[in-house]
Amino acid sequence: MAESRISVDLFNPGQVYACLGFMELADVLLGDAEAGFDWSDARKTWFHLSAAGDEVPVRAVLEFLSESTVDRVVPVGYTEPPKKNDSGRDDDSDDDEADADRETGGEGEVSLGGCSETFPAKQSDALSLPVRLSVQGKPSVEVSHWADGSTRNTFKLYSGNRSAERIARAMLRGVREKPKKKQRQGDLKYKGFSNLWNERQPEFLEKPFDVLTALGGSFNFDPRGAWTALDAGYSPNTQKDGVAASPLLHLLAACGLEHTRPVEFGVRQVRYCAWSGLLPVTLARVAFQGSLPSLTTKHFRFELALSGKNKIVTCAQQENAHECH
Secondary structure, X not given: OEEEEEEEOOOOHHHHHHHHHHHHHHHHHOOOOEEEEEXXXXXXXXXXXXXXXXXXXXXXXXXXHHHOEEEEXXXXXXXXXXXXXXXXXXXXXXXXXXXXXXXXXXXXXXXXXXXXXXXXXXXXXXXHOOEEEEOOOOOOEEEOHHHOOOOOXXXXXXXXXXXXXXXXXXXXXXXXXXXXXXXXXXXXEEOOHHHXXXXXXXXXXXXXXXXXXXXXXXXXXXXXXXXXOOOOOOOOOOOOOXXXXXXXXXXXXXHHOOOOOOEEEEOOEEEEEEEEOOEEHHHHXXXXXXXXXXXXXXXXXXXXXXXXXXXXXXXXXXXXXXHHO
8 A cells, every 4th residue: 555645634625525536546546545633732733644556646647637638528429509699698607717718728728528328317407417537548537526426515516607617727737828820729818727736746746725716716615715805805817817826626526526525504504524543445535524423523614605606615724622512
């Protein structure tokens, strides 16, 4: 078994979800993954991850993502709906992702996707199609928690004119401007994880969630890059300012919620749990929901803020012990 340890902020829900993403991907890529948290050091909390084989699990996951391609997963017989022109744009997209979609150049071409005979959702909404992350010679990973067709909450936070494929592609490869004359592809407007990985590998291996960059739109999991009005008194969306956040966190959080969900116990009120010690994947998914009372745990709650039709993860507060039962 090989092991990794990274620092994590338990009060950032997206970081905890992304830790689950590390665990899920390590289990797919390496097998026999186990994960858990360690807050015995009062100054810092650590996330521990182990997996079968000799590959360091965090590095294996990061290398997989850096090489991944993104494709949509569509049901058999799927037909592409007619494209809307600019006059049909959803004004509640509430960020510049719709603008970015028109500026992606070669990186943003929509893929045809792979057909699935077991497509999860009852209906195939073009903006909510699942995506598949693939690297030749390695197992592929499907990301579909918002369209799994189950009775669980979908926890789909993004809205408006954005598709999951567009967001995932932007988080991985960045967003490019529309090509200028004599340009094969446009200039890079927003960096994605693969761009940052090529530049800052040592930082990712030590503190993967702390490598930030300006984002034009996301899955809305990182409160550090929320598209809501700031205390400074203006909205970064209105001013077309990029807000710094972690594209890696958004990707991993989406992967982490594939087989589990945080608990929604009220109107936009959400609860999740961190546990002490290593657990296998199947038990970790349950522990995340606070459903293993025999464990040493910390429970957190937060409110989903609204930005247009988008829901935004905010920073969490720890619950008192008596509130956890």
